[in-house]
Amino acid sequence: MRIPEAPTLTDGVATLRHWRPEDAPAVQAACSDPLVQRFIPVPIPYTIEHANEFLETRRRGWALDDAEKAFAIEDAASGQVIGAISRHRPEGHRVSFGYWLAPWGRGRGAMTHALRLITDWTLETAGFLRLEVSTDIDNDASGAVALRAGFEHEGTRRAWSLDREGNPRDSVFYVRIRTPHD
Numbered sequence: 001m002r003i004p005e006a007p008t009l010t011d012g013v014a015t016l017r018h019w020r021p022e023d024a025p026a027v028q029a030a031c032s033d034p035l036v037q038r039f040i041p042v043p044i045p046y047t048i049e050h051a052n053e054f055l056e057t058r059r060r061g062w063a064l065d066d067a068e069k070a071f072a073i074e075d076a077a078s079g080q081v082i083g084a085i086s087r088h089r090p091e092g093h094r095v096s097f098g099y100w101l102a103p104w105g106r107g108r109g110a111m112t113h114a115l116r117l118i119t120d121w122t123l124e125t126a127g128f129l130r131l132e133v134s135t136d137i138d139n140d141a142s143g144a145v146a147l148r149a150g151f152e153h154e155g156t157r158r159a160w161s162l163d164r165e166g167n168p169r170d171s172v173f174y175v176r177i178r179t180p181h182d
């Protein structure tokens with residue numbers, strides 16, 4: 001079966017594009033970073049096989065309407081892969097987003113641009129009413145991205161997730177509710 005490709009979305013700072021098999025070394029390097037491993041439940045150690053599996057699963061998501069829609073994030077100026085952003089599998093009118101940046105892509109606003117791009121694309125091309133980002137209670141950097149990208153702080157859900165040892169973790173939710181102008 002021929003799998004459709006992700007659209008390319010860009011604002012001149014960040015470019016969201018379809019994942020390619022040759023992105024595997026960048027994915028492996030990024031997912032071996034301690035900050036990604038702290039806040040994303042990726043395997044440790046993260047091998048090139050894990051990266052290949054990640055890319056294949058993300059690629060296949062574009063074949064099904066209600067599956068995850070995953071994009072590679074490129075620095076628009078250099079074309080270098082710096083991160084990942086996905087719209088997760090929806091639940092009715094609700095949909096959430098997840099993301100990470102490789103260490104070499106952080107600290108210059110790329111994720112704020114990427115989250116705005118995927119949010120605008122979602123509002124333009126799909127009918128979801130509630131868009132959300134949830135972060136670990138200690139993940140202020142991720143919360144700041146959501147706020148800068150136009151999401152509002154909603155609140156904290158207690159014991160929403162579990163850490164690698166099975167201990168409960170509180171999550172902070174940020175939401176963007178579709179308005180009549182969207």
Ligand SMILES: CC(C)(COP(=O)(O)OP(=O)(O)OC[C@H]1O[C@@H](n2cnc3c(N)ncnc32)[C@H](O)[C@@H]1OP(=O)(O)O)[C@@H](O)C(=O)NCCC(=O)NCCS
Nearest residue numbers: 035036039099100101106107108109110111112135141142
């Ligand atoms: C969450 C994560 C993506 C945030 O990365 P980030 O680089 O802070 O986010 P941005 O790309 O939006 O960049 C923001 C930074 O660039 C700066 N910046 C520079 N130009 C900017 C611009 N035009 N717009 C916004 N920010 C800009 C901001 O001041 C900010 O720097 P600061 O952190 O020193 O305040 C990153 O910490 C990460 O990958 N963490 C591990 C995985 C993770 O936690 N994922 C989220 C799970 S919920």
